[in-house]
Amino acid sequence: MSKRVLVVEDNELNLKLFCDLLKAHGHETHAVRDGRDAFADATAFQPHLIITDIQLPHVTGLDLIASLRVDANLATVPIMAVTAYAGVGDEERIRAAGASAYVSKPISVMRFMEVVNSLLEQPSVSI
Incomplete structure (x- = not known):
């Protein structure tokens, strides 16, 4: 079953690699290159999984994760x-x-796909 995966990555090669791997495994992807856009894109895309780099320009991955965790629809x-x-x-x-x-x-x-698959197979749990 296809799942929606939001990928937040500023490095074009990594972004392409991650999205290509996910698509090859049947998932729908949405790429975000700027952490400042990630929250709005996540809200609109409603992903089953979010993959984020930690070292992003403008907004760190840690800050992005924290903002996602406090949103009722994305927590x-x-x-x-x-x-x-x-x-x-x-x-x-x-x-x-x-x-x-x-x-x-x-x-x-x-390892990347093992982690992706294990996260997508888990039932959603409140944080």
């Missing part, structure tokens, strides 16, 4: 954080902000 949508900055304590900080999962870059295609 239960799983969020997968993807980042190249995988330092000590980063995963804990990202999960504390409200991310459902964390994947470090460069991604493993198999």
